[in-house]
Amino acid sequence: LEQSKLKELHALLGELQPFDFAEIYELLPAPSKPKFVLQLDSRQLAMMIQELDLELQMEVLHYIGFERSPDVLDRMDNDDLADLLKELSFKEMEAFLSSMQKEESEYVQHLMKYDPETAGGIMTNRFVWIRNHYTVREAVDKLKAFAAYAENLFYMYVLDENKVLVGVVSYRDLLLAHLDDRIDEIMYRRVISVHVDTDQEEVARTIERYNFISVPVVDSDKHLLGIVTVDDVIDVIVHEAAEDIQKLSATGAGKKGIDFQTSVISASARRLPWLLLLLLLGMLSGSMIARFEETLERVVALTFFMPMIAGMTGNTGTQSLAIVIRGLGTERLHKGALIRLISRDFGVGLVLGLICGILIGIIAYIWQGSVMLSFVVSLSLLLTLVIGTLAGTLIPLLLYKLKIDPAIASGPLITTLNDLFSLFVYFGLATLFINQL
Amino acid sequence: LEQSKLKELHALLGELQPFDFAEIYELLPAPSKPKFVLQLDSRQLAMMIQELDLELQMEVLHYIGFERSPDVLDRMDNDDLADLLKELSFKEMEAFLSSMQKEESEYVQHLMKYDPETAGGIMTNRFVWIRNHYTVREAVDKLKAFAAYAENLFYMYVLDENKVLVGVVSYRDLLLAHLDDRIDEIMYRRVISVHVDTDQEEVARTIERYNFISVPVVDSDKHLLGIVTVDDVIDVIVHEAAEDIQKLSATGAGKKGIDFQTSVISASARRLPWLLLLLLLGMLSGSMIARFEETLERVVALTFFMPMIAGMTGNTGTQSLAIVIRGLGTERLHKGALIRLISRDFGVGLVLGLICGILIGIIAYIWQGSVMLSFVVSLSLLLTLVIGTLAGTLIPLLLYKLKIDPAIASGPLITTLNDLFSLFVYFGLATLFINQL
Numbered sequence: 001l002e003q004s005k006l007k008e009l010h011a012l013l014g015e016l017q018p019f020d021f022a023e024i025y026e027l028l029p030a031p032s033k034p035k036f037v038l039q040l041d042s043r044q045l046a047m048m049i050q051e052l053d054l055e056l057q058m059e060v061l062h063y064i065g066f067e068r069s070p071d072v073l074d075r076m077d078n079d080d081l082a083d084l085l086k087e088l089s090f091k092e093m094e095a096f097l098s099s100m101q102k103e104e105s106e107y108v109q110h111l112m113k114y115d116p117e118t119a120g121g122i123m124t125n126r127f128v129w130i131r132n133h134y135t136v137r138e139a140v141d142k143l144k145a146f147a148a149y150a151e152n153l154f155y156m157y158v159l160d161e162n163k164v165l166v167g168v169v170s171y172r173d174l175l176l177a178h179l180d181d182r183i184d185e186i187m188y189r190r191v192i193s194v195h196v197d198t199d200q201e202e203v204a205r206t207i208e209r210y211n212f213i214s215v216p217v218v219d220s221d222k223h224l225l226g227i228v229t230v231d232d233v234i235d236v237i238v239h240e241a242a243e244d245i246q247k248l249s250a251t252g253a254g255k256k257g258i259d260f261q262t263s264v265i266s267a268s269a270r271r272l273p274w275l276l277l278l279l280l281l282g283m284l285s286g287s288m289i290a291r292f293e294e295t296l297e298r299v300v301a302l303t304f305f306m307p308m309i310a311g312m313t314g315n316t317g318t319q320s321l322a323i324v325i326r327g328l329g330t331e332r333l334h335k336g337a338l339i340r341l342i343s344r345d346f347g348v349g350l351v352l353g354l355i356c357g358i359l360i361g362i363i364a365y366i367w368q369g370s371v372m373l374s375f376v377v378s379l380s381l382l383l384t385l386v387i388g389t390l391a392g393t394l395i396p397l398l399l400y401k402l403k404i405d406p407a408i409a410s411g412p413l414i415t416t417l418n419d420l421f422s423l424f425v426y427f428g429l430a431t432l433f434i435n436q437l
Numbered sequence: 438l439e440q441s442k443l444k445e446l447h448a449l450l451g452e453l454q455p456f457d458f459a460e461i462y463e464l465l466p467a468p469s470k471p472k473f474v475l476q477l478d479s480r481q482l483a484m485m486i487q488e489l490d491l492e493l494q495m496e497v498l499h500y501i502g503f504e505r506s507p508d509v510l511d512r513m514d515n516d517d518l519a520d521l522l523k524e525l526s527f528k529e530m531e532a533f534l535s536s537m538q539k540e541e542s543e544y545v546q547h548l549m550k551y552d553p554e555t556a557g558g559i560m561t562n563r564f565v566w567i568r569n570h571y572t573v574r575e576a577v578d579k580l581k582a583f584a585a586y587a588e589n590l591f592y593m594y595v596l597d598e599n600k601v602l603v604g605v606v607s608y609r610d611l612l613l614a615h616l617d618d619r620i621d622e623i624m625y626r627r628v629i630s631v632h633v634d635t636d637q638e639e640v641a642r643t644i645e646r647y648n649f650i651s652v653p654v655v656d657s658d659k660h661l662l663g664i665v666t667v668d669d670v671i672d673v674i675v676h677e678a679a680e681d682i683q684k685l686s687a688t689g690a691g692k693k694g695i696d697f698q699t700s701v702i703s704a705s706a707r708r709l710p711w712l713l714l715l716l717l718l719g720m721l722s723g724s725m726i727a728r729f730e731e732t733l734e735r736v737v738a739l740t741f742f743m744p745m746i747a748g749m750t751g752n753t754g755t756q757s758l759a760i761v762i763r764g765l766g767t768e769r770l771h772k773g774a775l776i777r778l779i780s781r782d783f784g785v786g787l788v789l790g791l792i793c794g795i796l797i798g799i800i801a802y803i804w805q806g807s808v809m810l811s812f813v814v815s816l817s818l819l820l821t822l823v824i825g826t827l828a829g830t831l832i833p834l835l836l837y838k839l840k841i842d843p844a845i846a847s848g849p850l851i852t853t854l855n856d857l858f859s860l861f862v863y864f865g866l867a868t869l870f871i872n873q874l
Binding site for chain 1: 452453454455456488577580581584590591607608609611612613626627629644645646647648650666667668670671674675677678679681682683685686687688694695696697699700701702704705708709711712713715716718719720722723724726727730733734737738740741742743744745746747748749751752753755756758759760762763764774777778781782784785788789792793796797800804848849852853856857860
């Protein structure tokens with residue numbers, strides 16, 4: 001590149017947003033990536049790294065080189081940095097931490113101790129705090145001193161002499177006040193904060209409900225430990241939705257989902273364990289049916305209704321499961337709500353079972369002309385829809401109450417279990433009435 | 438209530454957040470609700486209404502009464518107000534609009550014309566704009582004049598003499614600048630804006646990517662029409678996730694989902710249409726199997742593998758569907774990506790089919806001792822897993838490309854279609870090899 005073009009490039013880079021850097025980096029052909037990295041300053045690199053996936057973060061760190069990395073890492077949000085460092089080998093991590101500023105490095109090590117799915121795991125220390133006896137002028141001076149540091153914020157948090165969080169002041173409040181006003185006269189006192197151990201989904205819910213831009217994180221004595229910002233919360237909400245989808249479809253749990261870029265081998269490997277489990281469960285259904293071989297040989301027409309009975313039970317179970325999974329993400333479940341939900345779904349199962357059961361009875365009679373066969377099919381569908389609807393509600397609730405990873409209650413699993421027992425009910429009833437069929 | 442207690446109550450109410458008002462209102466017993474409404478001032482009522490569901494909004498409006506309502510509606514965010522007014526009868530709507538301030542009423546009528554799922558449908562005019570030739574002092578003065586109006590904002594948008602958006606200034610920038618600095622010297626010029634017709638999911642993606650608090654909405658000539666704030670975007674993201682879940686579980690599309698509070702009748706009514714459709718499709722499977730009656734009568738053991746074959750095809754289809762639904766929400770689909778995705782999933786189907794097919798062949802041989810039966814079962818599973826995996830990918834992609842509401846490609850529908858053709862493949866192969874079975 002010529003010198004003049006390079007200058008133009010730098011001017012352009014200066015006006016870009018972090019996401020733009022990340023997108024340019026991802027689109028660049030591999031040989032140009034190290035060159036691009038060299039053109040960015042430490043602040044731009046820090047911003048870019050935060051927008052990249054972990055694998056690409058490692059790649060960029062590699063291009064930056066060990067000498068320059070500490071300067072870049074120093075400028076990253078500490079919550080993102082803690083996540084990145086966790087992925088390094090212990091030796092690399094130690095090396096990076098020891099090369100960072102002492103205060104920063106201590107905070108990051110502190111952050112790494114919290115469960116990553118709690119307020120402590122997603123908070124950052126990039127906030128500006130002031131004392132309650134400050135004037136507006138003193139507050140603005142402190143903001144000026146820490147301007148580069150607290151780049152993306154809109155509030156200042158107010159601490160008393162014991163470092164207890166006692167109020168919050170927005171930049172707007174500061175603009176509207178006189179320079180000589182005291183902070184404790186203009187601050188908002190009923191600060192809503194979250195405890196450092198609060199689950200990240202609950203933190204997201206707090207920000208979502210109150211339309212906050214950030215929420216302070218405190219310990220049990222109300223000492224301010226950090227803040228969680230709305231952009232981190234959006235990530236939590238998106239992640240939570242992806243988890244719900246995984247539960248419904250059995251496409252692998254946790255961070256290792258499957259997207260459009262996943263390779264054939266990885267995608268197959270993540271889908272296979274579920275399918276193998278379901279294969280074995282499917283064979284359980286088969287061996288159960290085999291016990292009714294005699295019934296089947298006498299009335300082959302029973303087979304015609306098998307896919308419908310098994311399918312319908314699976315479908316109603318999936319519907320119930322989706323409602324429960326979604327509900328557990330947004331609603332609180334006290335005992336009264338639980339009982340109401342279960343009896344509601346018993347009612348729903350009954351309504352669906354009666355309507356579908358009567359309908360299929362009529363269809364079966366017209367098609368096969370046997371009153372007893374249509375009675376068996378009709379009664380089976382009624383029973384299996386009631387049980388299937390309830391199974392889709394009860395199984396995930398039970399796992400939730402037992403604090404078992406609810407990813408186990410996946411849609412296909414419930415469908416396959418419903419297959420198994422719906423066919424048992426069907427062939428059981430058929431065998432009971434075999435002499436009339 | 439006594440006078441002193443009333444005073445205490447008012448002091449308490451003054452410190453609450455909008456969400457708190459809404460929660461108190463929802464928890465109050467019905468007879469106390471009108472009394473509570475009477476204790477709130479117009480600003481508090483406006484905040485509370487915005488946090489309530491539409492049915493409760495109507496109830497509150499009813500309690501407020503026609504005389505006081507305009508004052509309350511005037512204070513609501515215009516995007517929320519437009520949504521509310523759309524639900525009123527034409528006569529009521531006219532009456533409300535004519536009682537509002539002229540400028541506000543015109544803007545709201547304007548908003549109601551935009552598609553509710555676009556930037557225009559979710560934007561608000563509660564922002565403060567300034568001219569580029571202002572000084573910081575003039576900007577702060579304008580902010581002070583409009584303070585109550587632009588309550589929750591953190592930026593001021595800068596317009597030139599043609600009302601074209603030319604820059605943005607944060608309150609933080611204002612605090613850090615000198616009072617005599619000119620706005621066009623300190624403003625950020627590369628403002629990222631969205632067009633008024635942009636889909637709301639794309640708006641959400643913009644805010645998510647750039648970690649914005651709000652994004653300006655412009656027409657084709659870059660005139661500033663409104664802004665979309667991050668709290669509205671969170672609602673869009675949550676809504677989008679709920680839609681994905683509905684697609685995977687066939688629990689009703691659009692706003693009318695099912696939650697823990699939905700009544701037995703409503704929940705049944707929303708689930709029933711899908712189940713009836715699936716019932717008929719299930720009977721298609723049945724009548725298809727009936728054509729293979731002769732084959733079935735000769736080899737009853739074929740029945741034992743039916744649930745496994747149909748179930749596995751449905752399961753792999755659900756997995757593929759979930760990956761596509763989730764991906765369509767977050768990734769762009771150009772032609773190259775499409776071809777790569779489809780060939781990836783063909784590969785995945787082949788890997789899964791080979792592993793599961795060989796496994797089930799061994800199991801079938803050990804169990805039933807027939808080489809030909811185990812060959813038919815094994816080959817069927819291989820074929821149906823390939824086709825089922827691809828069907829789960831291709832059907833939603835096709836609907837998406839044809840711009841058909843993708844809610845149609847629900848999980849249970851794909852499962853049931855996969856049932857149908859997997860059993861056709863299975864019994865077709867069995868009939869072909871019947872003399873060897």
